Amino acid sequence: MSELLTLSGVETHIGRYHILHGVEFGVPEGRTTMLLGRNGAGKTTTLRTIMGLWRASAGVIRLGGQRIETLSTPDIARAGIGYVPETMAVFSDLTVKENLILAAREGEMDQTRLDWIFGFFPPLRKFWLSRAGTLSGGQKQMLSFARSLIEPRRLLLIDEPTKGLAPAIIGALIDCLKEVKRRGATILLVEQNFRVAQEIGDTVGVMDNGRVIHSGTMAALAADEQLQHRLLGLSLDTHQ
Amino acid sequence: MSATDMEAGAALPKVPVDYLPLLLPVALALAALPFIPSGSTWVTLTVAGLAMGMMIFVMASGLTLIFGLMDVLNFGHGAFIAIGAYMATLVLVPLAGWMQADSVWLNLAAVIPAIALAVGVTGLLGLAFERVVIAPVYGQHLKQILITMGGMIVAEQVLYAFFGPQQIPLPLPTTLRGSFMLGEAAVEKYRVVCVVVGLVVFLAMLAILNRTKIGLLIRAGVENTEMVEALGYRITRLFVGVFMAGSALAGLGGVMWGSTASR
Numbered sequence: 064m065s066e067l068l069t070l071s072g073v074e075t076h077i078g079r080y081h082i083l084h085g086v087e088f089g090v091p092e093g094r095t096t097m098l099l100g101r102n103g104a105g106k107t108t109t110l111r112t113i114m115g116l117w118r119a120s121a122g123v124i125r126l127g128g129q130r131i132e133t134l135s136t137p138d139i140a141r142a143g144i145g146y147v148p149e150t151m152a153v154f155s156d157l158t159v160k161e162n163l164i165l166a167a168r169e170g171e172m173d174q175t176r177l178d179w180i181f182g183f184f185p186p187l188r189k190f191w192l193s194r195a196g197t198l199s200g201g202q203k204q205m206l207s208f209a210r211s212l213i214e215p216r217r218l219l220l221i222d223e224p225t226k227g228l229a230p231a232i233i234g235a236l237i238d239c240l241k242e243v244k245r246r247g248a249t250i251l252l253v254e255q256n257f258r259v260a261q262e263i264g265d266t267v268g269v270m271d272n273g274r275v276i277h278s279g280t281m282a283a284l285a286a287d288e289q290l291q292h293r294l295l296g297l298s299l300d301t302h303q
Numbered sequence: 304m305s306a307t308d309m310e311a312g313a314a315l316p317k318v319p320v321d322y323l324p325l326l327l328p329v330a331l332a333l334a335a336l337p338f339i340p341s342g343s344t345w346v347t348l349t350v351a352g353l354a355m356g357m358m359i360f361v362m363a364s365g366l367t368l369i370f371g372l373m374d375v376l377n378f379g380h381g382a383f384i385a386i387g388a389y390m391a392t393l394v395l396v397p398l399a400g401w402m403q404a405d406s407v408w409l410n411l412a413a414v415i416p417a418i419a420l421a422v423g424v425t426g427l428l429g430l431a432f433e434r435v436v437i438a439p440v441y442g443q444h445l446k447q448i449l450i451t452m453g454g455m456i457v458a459e460q461v462l463y464a465f466f467g468p469q470q471i472p473l474p475l476p477t478t479l480r481g482s483f484m485l486g487e488a489a490v491e492k493y494r495v496v497c498v499v500v501g502l503v504v505f506l507a508m509l510a511i512l513n514r515t516k517i518g519l520l521i522r523a524g525v526e527n528t529e530m531v532e533a534l535g536y537r538i539t540r541l542f543v544g545v546f547m548a549g550s551a552l553a554g555l556g557g558v559m560w561g562s563t564a565s566r
Contacts, residue, residue, distance in 0.1 A: 114533055116529055116532075135532075136529075136533055137535050137537045140532070140533055140534060140535035141535045146533045148533070152529070152530040154523040154526050154527060156525075157519060157522060157523055160315075161519050161522075161523075162523075164519060165519050165520065165523055165531070165536075166534055168535045168536070188315065191316050192316050210534070
Protein backbone atom coordinates (compact mmCIF):
# COMPACT_ATOMS: atom_id res chain seq x y z
CA MET A 64 0.00 0.00 0.00
CA SER A 65 1.36 3.46 -0.90
CA GLU A 66 2.38 5.87 1.80
CA LEU A 67 0.34 9.04 2.16
CA LEU A 68 2.77 10.71 4.56
CA THR A 69 6.50 10.23 4.66
CA LEU A 70 9.14 11.76 6.89
CA SER A 71 12.77 11.57 5.82
CA GLY A 72 15.61 12.70 8.05
CA VAL A 73 13.40 15.17 9.91
CA GLU A 74 15.17 17.21 12.58
CA THR A 75 13.51 19.70 14.90
CA HIS A 76 15.06 22.19 17.29
CA ILE A 77 13.05 24.00 19.94
CA GLY A 78 15.15 26.91 21.09
CA ARG A 79 18.56 25.44 21.85
CA TYR A 80 17.19 21.94 22.36
CA HIS A 81 17.59 19.38 19.59
CA ILE A 82 14.44 17.25 19.87
CA LEU A 83 14.08 15.20 16.67
CA HIS A 84 17.22 13.54 15.29
CA GLY A 85 16.45 12.43 11.75
CA VAL A 86 12.98 10.91 12.04
CA GLU A 87 12.22 8.41 9.25
CA PHE A 88 8.87 6.73 8.80
CA GLY A 89 5.81 6.51 6.60
CA VAL A 90 2.06 6.39 7.11
CA PRO A 91 0.34 4.02 4.65
CA GLU A 92 -2.80 5.37 2.98
CA GLY A 93 -6.06 4.11 4.46
CA ARG A 94 -4.35 2.61 7.51
CA THR A 95 -3.99 3.59 11.15
CA THR A 96 -0.39 4.06 12.21
CA MET A 97 0.42 4.20 15.90
CA LEU A 98 3.34 6.27 17.16
CA LEU A 99 4.47 4.84 20.45
CA GLY A 100 7.28 5.60 22.83
CA ARG A 101 8.17 6.73 26.31
CA ASN A 102 7.44 10.24 27.57
CA GLY A 103 9.82 12.70 25.97
CA ALA A 104 10.61 10.40 23.04
CA GLY A 105 9.51 13.06 20.54
CA LYS A 106 6.04 11.83 19.52
CA THR A 107 4.18 15.11 20.09
CA THR A 108 7.07 17.05 18.55
CA THR A 109 6.77 14.85 15.46
CA LEU A 110 3.06 15.64 15.08
CA ARG A 111 3.65 19.35 15.67
CA THR A 112 6.46 19.35 13.14
CA ILE A 113 4.21 17.70 10.55
CA MET A 114 1.61 20.45 11.22
CA GLY A 115 4.26 23.16 10.89
CA LEU A 116 3.67 24.35 14.45
CA TRP A 117 7.35 23.73 15.04
CA ARG A 118 9.56 24.05 11.98
CA ALA A 119 11.67 21.15 10.78
CA SER A 120 15.26 22.38 10.77
CA ALA A 121 16.24 19.62 8.31
CA GLY A 122 14.66 16.77 6.39
CA VAL A 123 11.69 16.32 4.11
CA ILE A 124 8.00 15.76 4.89
CA ARG A 125 5.75 14.72 2.01
CA LEU A 126 1.97 14.46 1.94
CA GLY A 127 0.82 12.54 -1.12
CA GLY A 128 4.16 13.28 -2.76
CA GLN A 129 4.00 17.04 -2.13
CA ARG A 130 6.61 18.58 0.15
CA ILE A 131 4.94 20.32 3.08
CA GLU A 132 7.75 21.04 5.55
CA THR A 133 8.19 24.57 4.21
CA LEU A 134 4.47 25.41 4.12
CA SER A 135 2.75 27.49 6.78
CA THR A 136 0.45 25.73 9.26
CA PRO A 137 -2.76 27.00 7.57
CA ASP A 138 -1.50 25.72 4.20
CA ILE A 139 -0.62 22.33 5.71
CA ALA A 140 -4.12 22.13 7.20
CA ARG A 141 -5.60 23.09 3.83
CA ALA A 142 -3.59 20.33 2.20
CA GLY A 143 -5.96 18.00 4.05
CA ILE A 144 -4.57 17.32 7.51
CA GLY A 145 -6.83 17.35 10.57
CA TYR A 146 -5.14 17.76 13.95
CA VAL A 147 -6.34 16.75 17.41
CA PRO A 148 -3.73 18.07 19.85
CA GLU A 149 -2.89 16.54 23.20
CA THR A 150 -4.35 19.58 24.96
CA MET A 151 -7.60 19.24 22.94
CA ALA A 152 -7.42 23.02 22.34
CA VAL A 153 -11.16 23.57 22.10
CA PHE A 154 -12.13 27.24 22.03
CA SER A 155 -13.53 27.66 25.54
CA ASP A 156 -15.29 30.94 24.89
CA LEU A 157 -17.12 29.57 21.86
CA THR A 158 -20.07 27.20 21.97
CA VAL A 159 -19.88 23.62 20.75
CA LYS A 160 -21.73 24.75 17.63
CA GLU A 161 -19.32 27.64 17.00
CA ASN A 162 -16.30 25.35 17.46
CA LEU A 163 -17.67 23.07 14.75
CA ILE A 164 -18.62 25.94 12.44
CA LEU A 165 -14.98 27.03 12.48
CA ALA A 166 -13.78 23.49 11.82
CA ALA A 167 -16.06 23.23 8.79
CA ARG A 168 -13.69 25.30 6.73
CA GLU A 169 -15.30 24.70 3.37
CA GLY A 170 -18.68 26.18 4.30
CA GLU A 171 -21.85 24.92 5.96
CA MET A 172 -21.72 21.86 8.18
CA ASP A 173 -23.03 18.70 6.52
CA GLN A 174 -26.07 17.68 8.61
CA THR A 175 -25.66 13.99 7.75
CA ARG A 176 -22.07 14.04 8.89
CA LEU A 177 -23.05 15.98 12.00
CA ASP A 178 -25.67 13.36 12.87
CA TRP A 179 -23.05 10.67 12.32
CA ILE A 180 -20.77 12.44 14.82
CA PHE A 181 -23.63 12.89 17.30
CA GLY A 182 -24.14 9.13 17.07
CA PHE A 183 -20.73 8.62 18.68
CA PHE A 184 -20.78 11.65 20.93
CA PRO A 185 -24.38 12.39 22.08
CA PRO A 186 -23.25 15.00 24.68
CA LEU A 187 -22.25 17.31 21.83
CA ARG A 188 -25.89 17.56 20.79
CA LYS A 189 -27.03 18.08 24.35
CA PHE A 190 -24.50 20.86 24.97
CA TRP A 191 -24.75 22.27 21.42
CA LEU A 192 -25.16 25.86 22.64
CA SER A 193 -23.00 25.57 25.77
CA ARG A 194 -19.60 27.18 25.91
CA ALA A 195 -16.89 24.61 25.33
CA GLY A 196 -15.13 25.81 28.48
CA THR A 197 -17.97 24.42 30.58
CA LEU A 198 -17.65 20.88 29.18
CA SER A 199 -15.97 18.05 31.08
CA GLY A 200 -12.57 16.76 29.96
CA GLY A 201 -14.12 13.85 28.11
CA GLN A 202 -16.67 16.07 26.37
CA LYS A 203 -13.89 18.45 25.31
CA GLN A 204 -12.05 15.51 23.77
CA MET A 205 -15.24 14.53 21.94
CA LEU A 206 -15.50 18.07 20.61
CA SER A 207 -11.86 18.08 19.60
CA PHE A 208 -12.46 14.80 17.72
CA ALA A 209 -15.65 16.12 16.17
CA ARG A 210 -13.77 19.17 14.92
CA SER A 211 -11.36 16.98 13.01
CA LEU A 212 -14.17 14.83 11.61
CA ILE A 213 -16.71 17.47 10.57
CA GLU A 214 -15.16 17.47 7.11
CA PRO A 215 -13.34 14.61 5.38
CA ARG A 216 -9.55 14.97 5.71
CA ARG A 217 -6.80 13.14 3.87
CA LEU A 218 -4.92 12.50 7.10
CA LEU A 219 -5.78 12.74 10.80
CA LEU A 220 -3.06 13.46 13.37
CA ILE A 221 -4.30 12.56 16.84
CA ASP A 222 -2.19 13.11 19.93
CA GLU A 223 -2.90 10.96 23.01
CA PRO A 224 -6.70 11.07 22.83
CA THR A 225 -7.34 8.78 25.80
CA LYS A 226 -5.05 10.52 28.27
CA GLY A 227 -6.77 11.03 31.62
CA LEU A 228 -10.21 10.02 30.39
CA ALA A 229 -12.78 7.70 31.98
CA PRO A 230 -13.08 4.18 30.47
CA ALA A 231 -16.57 4.92 29.09
CA ILE A 232 -15.30 7.94 27.18
CA ILE A 233 -12.29 5.99 25.93
CA GLY A 234 -14.73 3.36 24.66
CA ALA A 235 -16.68 5.99 22.70
CA LEU A 236 -13.48 7.36 21.19
CA ILE A 237 -12.29 3.90 20.18
CA ASP A 238 -15.68 3.13 18.57
CA CYS A 239 -15.44 6.39 16.67
CA LEU A 240 -11.87 5.71 15.53
CA LYS A 241 -12.80 2.22 14.37
CA GLU A 242 -15.66 3.61 12.30
CA VAL A 243 -13.49 6.38 10.85
CA LYS A 244 -10.90 3.74 10.02
CA ARG A 245 -13.54 1.49 8.44
CA ARG A 246 -14.45 4.38 6.15
CA GLY A 247 -10.90 4.35 4.83
CA ALA A 248 -9.34 7.28 6.69
CA THR A 249 -5.59 7.54 7.15
CA ILE A 250 -4.66 8.15 10.76
CA LEU A 251 -1.44 8.81 12.62
CA LEU A 252 -2.14 8.35 16.30
CA VAL A 253 0.11 8.94 19.28
CA GLU A 254 -1.01 6.77 22.17
CA GLN A 255 0.44 5.75 25.54
CA ASN A 256 -2.18 3.10 26.21
CA PHE A 257 -0.87 -0.03 24.55
CA ARG A 258 -4.25 -1.79 24.76
CA VAL A 259 -5.85 1.01 22.76
CA ALA A 260 -2.95 1.01 20.32
CA GLN A 261 -3.29 -2.71 19.78
CA GLU A 262 -7.04 -2.43 19.23
CA ILE A 263 -6.83 0.31 16.63
CA GLY A 264 -3.42 0.23 15.01
CA ASP A 265 -2.45 -1.44 11.75
CA THR A 266 1.16 -0.32 11.65
CA VAL A 267 3.40 1.11 14.32
CA GLY A 268 6.44 3.32 14.76
CA VAL A 269 8.24 3.32 18.08
CA MET A 270 10.23 6.41 19.01
CA ASP A 271 13.04 6.93 21.46
CA ASN A 272 15.31 9.94 21.93
CA GLY A 273 13.93 11.73 18.90
CA ARG A 274 14.30 8.82 16.47
CA VAL A 275 12.04 6.09 15.15
CA ILE A 276 13.75 2.96 16.40
CA HIS A 277 11.22 0.42 15.15
CA SER A 278 8.65 0.24 12.37
CA GLY A 279 6.39 -2.66 11.54
CA THR A 280 2.91 -4.04 11.93
CA MET A 281 0.99 -3.59 15.16
CA ALA A 282 0.11 -7.27 15.19
CA ALA A 283 3.78 -8.25 15.15
CA LEU A 284 4.63 -5.93 18.03
CA ALA A 285 1.61 -7.05 20.05
CA ALA A 286 2.60 -10.69 19.60
CA ASP A 287 6.22 -10.19 20.65
CA GLU A 288 6.45 -9.50 24.35
CA GLN A 289 10.22 -9.35 24.34
CA LEU A 290 10.15 -6.72 21.62
CA GLN A 291 7.67 -4.69 23.66
CA HIS A 292 9.96 -4.92 26.68
CA ARG A 293 12.95 -3.86 24.64
CA LEU A 294 11.22 -0.99 22.84
CA LEU A 295 8.74 0.27 25.36
CA GLY A 296 9.66 -1.28 28.67
CA LEU A 297 6.23 -2.81 29.07
CA SER A 298 4.13 -5.77 28.23
CA LEU A 299 0.42 -6.17 27.73
CA ASP A 300 0.18 -8.10 30.95
CA THR A 301 1.50 -5.21 32.99
CA HIS A 302 -0.27 -2.44 31.09
CA GLN A 303 -3.97 -3.13 31.25
CA MET B 304 -33.65 2.07 16.71
CA SER B 305 -31.01 2.61 19.39
CA ALA B 306 -31.06 5.50 21.83
CA THR B 307 -28.07 6.96 20.03
CA ASP B 308 -29.84 6.88 16.68
CA MET B 309 -32.88 8.56 18.19
CA GLU B 310 -30.75 11.31 19.63
CA ALA B 311 -29.04 11.78 16.29
CA GLY B 312 -32.39 12.55 14.70
CA ALA B 313 -33.53 15.00 17.40
CA ALA B 314 -33.63 18.76 16.81
CA LEU B 315 -30.69 20.87 17.94
CA PRO B 316 -31.26 23.37 20.76
CA LYS B 317 -32.15 26.92 19.71
CA VAL B 318 -30.24 30.00 20.85
CA PRO B 319 -32.02 31.83 23.70
CA VAL B 320 -31.94 35.63 23.37
CA ASP B 321 -30.74 37.52 26.43
CA TYR B 322 -32.36 40.95 26.51
CA LEU B 323 -31.33 41.79 30.06
CA PRO B 324 -28.11 43.74 29.31
CA LEU B 325 -30.05 46.02 26.94
CA LEU B 326 -32.25 47.12 29.84
CA LEU B 327 -29.31 48.51 31.81
CA PRO B 328 -29.23 52.00 30.22
CA VAL B 329 -33.01 52.25 30.60
CA ALA B 330 -32.74 51.27 34.28
CA LEU B 331 -29.97 53.82 34.88
CA ALA B 332 -31.95 56.61 33.20
CA LEU B 333 -35.03 55.76 35.27
CA ALA B 334 -32.94 55.63 38.45
CA ALA B 335 -31.85 59.23 37.79
CA LEU B 336 -35.44 60.44 37.32
CA PRO B 337 -36.25 61.14 41.02
CA PHE B 338 -33.18 63.36 41.33
CA ILE B 339 -34.11 65.70 38.46
CA PRO B 340 -37.07 67.95 39.25
CA SER B 341 -38.24 68.67 35.70
CA GLY B 342 -39.27 65.96 33.25
CA SER B 343 -38.12 67.98 30.24
CA THR B 344 -34.69 68.51 31.82
CA TRP B 345 -34.50 64.76 32.43
CA VAL B 346 -35.17 64.07 28.73
CA THR B 347 -32.55 66.61 27.62
CA LEU B 348 -29.94 65.28 30.03
CA THR B 349 -30.71 61.65 29.23
CA VAL B 350 -30.22 62.21 25.50
CA ALA B 351 -27.07 64.26 26.19
CA GLY B 352 -25.72 61.48 28.40
CA LEU B 353 -26.54 58.83 25.83
CA ALA B 354 -24.83 60.85 23.09
CA MET B 355 -21.71 61.37 25.19
CA GLY B 356 -21.71 57.69 26.10
CA MET B 357 -22.07 56.66 22.49
CA MET B 358 -19.18 58.87 21.37
CA ILE B 359 -16.97 57.38 24.08
CA PHE B 360 -18.24 53.94 23.04
CA VAL B 361 -17.23 54.49 19.40
CA MET B 362 -13.75 55.60 20.46
CA ALA B 363 -13.39 52.89 23.10
CA SER B 364 -14.80 50.13 20.91
CA GLY B 365 -11.59 50.23 18.89
CA LEU B 366 -9.60 49.95 22.10
CA THR B 367 -11.81 47.08 23.24
CA LEU B 368 -11.37 45.25 19.95
CA ILE B 369 -7.62 45.61 20.08
CA PHE B 370 -7.18 44.83 23.77
CA GLY B 371 -10.02 42.41 24.32
CA LEU B 372 -9.52 40.38 21.18
CA MET B 373 -5.82 40.72 20.46
CA ASP B 374 -4.54 41.18 24.03
CA VAL B 375 -2.62 44.27 22.95
CA LEU B 376 -2.33 47.19 25.36
CA ASN B 377 -2.43 50.07 22.90
CA PHE B 378 -1.63 53.22 24.87
CA GLY B 379 -1.34 55.01 21.53
CA HIS B 380 -5.04 54.61 20.79
CA GLY B 381 -5.68 58.25 21.69
CA ALA B 382 -3.39 59.33 18.86
CA PHE B 383 -5.78 57.74 16.33
CA ILE B 384 -8.67 59.72 17.85
CA ALA B 385 -6.71 62.96 17.43
CA ILE B 386 -5.56 62.05 13.93
CA GLY B 387 -9.17 61.32 12.93
CA ALA B 388 -10.27 64.73 14.13
CA TYR B 389 -7.37 66.49 12.40
CA MET B 390 -8.02 64.64 9.15
CA ALA B 391 -11.62 65.85 9.24
CA THR B 392 -10.42 69.44 9.51
CA LEU B 393 -8.53 68.98 6.22
CA VAL B 394 -11.89 68.59 4.50
CA LEU B 395 -14.33 70.52 6.68
CA VAL B 396 -12.35 73.74 7.07
CA PRO B 397 -11.89 74.33 3.31
CA LEU B 398 -15.51 73.32 2.76
CA ALA B 399 -16.84 75.56 5.53
CA GLY B 400 -19.15 77.24 2.99
CA TRP B 401 -20.88 73.91 2.24
CA MET B 402 -21.18 73.22 5.95
CA GLN B 403 -22.91 76.56 6.48
CA ALA B 404 -25.24 76.15 3.48
CA ASP B 405 -28.89 75.49 4.24
CA SER B 406 -28.82 72.30 2.15
CA VAL B 407 -28.68 68.75 3.49
CA TRP B 408 -26.93 67.59 0.31
CA LEU B 409 -24.16 70.20 0.50
CA ASN B 410 -23.72 69.41 4.18
CA LEU B 411 -23.44 65.69 3.38
CA ALA B 412 -21.06 66.42 0.50
CA ALA B 413 -18.67 67.90 3.06
CA VAL B 414 -19.26 65.54 5.99
CA ILE B 415 -19.06 62.21 4.14
CA PRO B 416 -15.61 62.83 2.58
CA ALA B 417 -14.37 64.16 5.94
CA ILE B 418 -15.45 60.97 7.72
CA ALA B 419 -14.12 58.82 4.88
CA LEU B 420 -10.73 60.55 5.04
CA ALA B 421 -10.54 60.27 8.83
CA VAL B 422 -11.53 56.60 8.85
CA GLY B 423 -9.34 55.75 5.86
CA VAL B 424 -6.21 57.47 7.15
CA THR B 425 -6.53 56.12 10.68
CA GLY B 426 -7.20 52.63 9.30
CA LEU B 427 -4.08 52.74 7.13
CA LEU B 428 -2.00 54.21 9.95
CA GLY B 429 -3.35 51.38 12.10
CA LEU B 430 -2.01 48.92 9.54
CA ALA B 431 1.45 50.54 9.61
CA PHE B 432 1.37 50.85 13.42
CA GLU B 433 0.48 47.16 13.85
CA ARG B 434 3.15 45.93 11.44
CA VAL B 435 5.96 48.20 12.63
CA VAL B 436 5.25 48.88 16.29
CA ILE B 437 2.93 46.18 17.63
CA ALA B 438 3.95 43.02 15.75
CA PRO B 439 7.38 42.73 17.42
CA VAL B 440 5.87 42.93 20.91
CA TYR B 441 2.88 40.57 20.74
CA GLY B 442 2.44 38.84 24.08
CA GLN B 443 4.73 41.31 25.91
CA HIS B 444 2.54 43.73 27.82
CA LEU B 445 5.24 45.88 29.36
CA LYS B 446 6.91 46.45 26.01
CA GLN B 447 3.52 47.16 24.45
CA ILE B 448 2.87 49.90 27.01
CA LEU B 449 6.27 51.51 26.48
CA ILE B 450 6.32 51.35 22.71
CA THR B 451 2.72 52.44 22.16
CA MET B 452 3.19 55.39 24.52
CA GLY B 453 6.26 56.26 22.49
CA GLY B 454 4.20 55.97 19.33
CA MET B 455 1.58 58.29 20.79
CA ILE B 456 4.20 60.92 21.67
CA VAL B 457 5.62 60.73 18.15
CA ALA B 458 2.14 61.07 16.62
CA GLU B 459 1.35 64.02 18.88
CA GLN B 460 4.51 65.85 17.85
CA VAL B 461 3.90 65.11 14.17
CA LEU B 462 0.41 66.60 14.50
CA TYR B 463 1.93 69.72 16.13
CA ALA B 464 4.44 69.97 13.29
CA PHE B 465 1.78 69.74 10.58
CA PHE B 466 -1.19 71.53 12.17
CA GLY B 467 0.43 73.83 14.75
CA PRO B 468 -0.42 74.13 18.45
CA GLN B 469 -3.63 76.19 18.00
CA GLN B 470 -7.03 74.53 18.27
CA ILE B 471 -8.80 74.14 14.95
CA PRO B 472 -12.59 74.36 15.24
CA LEU B 473 -14.49 71.54 13.54
CA PRO B 474 -17.72 73.17 12.35
CA LEU B 475 -21.08 71.46 12.61
CA PRO B 476 -23.18 71.34 9.43
CA THR B 477 -26.21 73.61 9.46
CA THR B 478 -28.54 70.61 9.25
CA LEU B 479 -27.29 69.32 12.59
CA ARG B 480 -27.40 72.61 14.46
CA GLY B 481 -30.24 73.46 16.79
CA SER B 482 -32.69 71.26 18.64
CA PHE B 483 -35.87 69.27 18.32
CA MET B 484 -38.60 70.05 20.79
CA LEU B 485 -40.10 66.97 22.44
CA GLY B 486 -42.92 68.62 24.39
CA GLU B 487 -41.03 71.09 26.55
CA ALA B 488 -37.73 69.20 26.27
CA ALA B 489 -35.06 70.44 23.90
CA VAL B 490 -33.05 67.65 22.28
CA GLU B 491 -30.03 68.68 20.23
CA LYS B 492 -30.03 67.22 16.71
CA TYR B 493 -26.32 66.45 16.79
CA ARG B 494 -26.67 64.42 19.97
CA VAL B 495 -29.40 62.32 18.36
CA VAL B 496 -27.09 61.66 15.40
CA CYS B 497 -24.33 60.59 17.81
CA VAL B 498 -26.71 58.14 19.50
CA VAL B 499 -27.73 56.71 16.12
CA VAL B 500 -24.12 56.37 14.91
CA GLY B 501 -23.14 54.70 18.20
CA LEU B 502 -26.05 52.27 17.93
CA VAL B 503 -25.15 51.41 14.34
CA VAL B 504 -21.53 50.72 15.33
CA PHE B 505 -22.71 48.66 18.32
CA LEU B 506 -25.13 46.55 16.27
CA ALA B 507 -22.60 46.07 13.49
CA MET B 508 -19.95 44.88 15.95
CA LEU B 509 -22.44 42.60 17.67
CA ALA B 510 -23.49 41.07 14.36
CA ILE B 511 -19.93 40.64 13.08
CA LEU B 512 -18.56 39.10 16.26
CA ASN B 513 -21.49 36.77 16.94
CA ARG B 514 -23.00 35.96 13.58
CA THR B 515 -20.14 35.81 11.10
CA LYS B 516 -17.29 33.40 10.66
CA ILE B 517 -14.84 36.29 10.83
CA GLY B 518 -16.19 37.16 14.27
CA LEU B 519 -15.84 33.56 15.42
CA LEU B 520 -12.29 33.47 14.08
CA ILE B 521 -11.37 36.62 15.95
CA ARG B 522 -12.79 35.27 19.21
CA ALA B 523 -11.15 31.89 18.69
CA GLY B 524 -7.85 33.46 17.65
CA VAL B 525 -7.64 35.45 20.84
CA GLU B 526 -7.86 32.22 22.79
CA ASN B 527 -5.62 29.95 20.73
CA THR B 528 -3.95 31.36 17.64
CA GLU B 529 -2.09 28.13 17.00
CA MET B 530 -5.24 26.00 16.85
CA VAL B 531 -6.99 28.46 14.54
CA GLU B 532 -4.04 28.15 12.18
CA ALA B 533 -4.12 24.36 12.53
CA LEU B 534 -7.72 24.53 11.29
CA GLY B 535 -6.47 26.23 8.13
CA TYR B 536 -7.04 29.94 8.79
CA ARG B 537 -4.43 32.69 8.44
CA ILE B 538 -5.08 34.45 11.72
CA THR B 539 -2.28 37.01 11.39
CA ARG B 540 -4.03 38.72 8.49
CA LEU B 541 -7.24 38.80 10.46
CA PHE B 542 -5.55 40.45 13.44
CA VAL B 543 -4.07 43.11 11.17
CA GLY B 544 -7.61 43.73 9.92
CA VAL B 545 -8.91 44.00 13.48
CA PHE B 546 -6.23 46.53 14.35
CA MET B 547 -7.11 48.56 11.28
CA ALA B 548 -10.81 48.45 12.16
CA GLY B 549 -10.07 49.48 15.76
CA SER B 550 -7.94 52.39 14.59
CA ALA B 551 -10.58 53.46 12.05
CA LEU B 552 -13.26 53.45 14.76
CA ALA B 553 -10.99 55.69 16.85
CA GLY B 554 -10.75 58.00 13.84
CA LEU B 555 -14.55 58.09 13.52
CA GLY B 556 -14.85 58.80 17.24
CA GLY B 557 -12.33 61.60 16.83
CA VAL B 558 -14.51 63.30 14.20
CA MET B 559 -17.58 62.99 16.42
CA TRP B 560 -15.77 64.24 19.51
CA GLY B 561 -14.06 67.07 17.62
CA SER B 562 -17.41 68.33 16.37
CA THR B 563 -18.81 68.28 19.90
CA ALA B 564 -15.83 70.08 21.38
CA SER B 565 -15.97 72.79 18.70
CA ARG B 566 -19.60 73.76 19.33
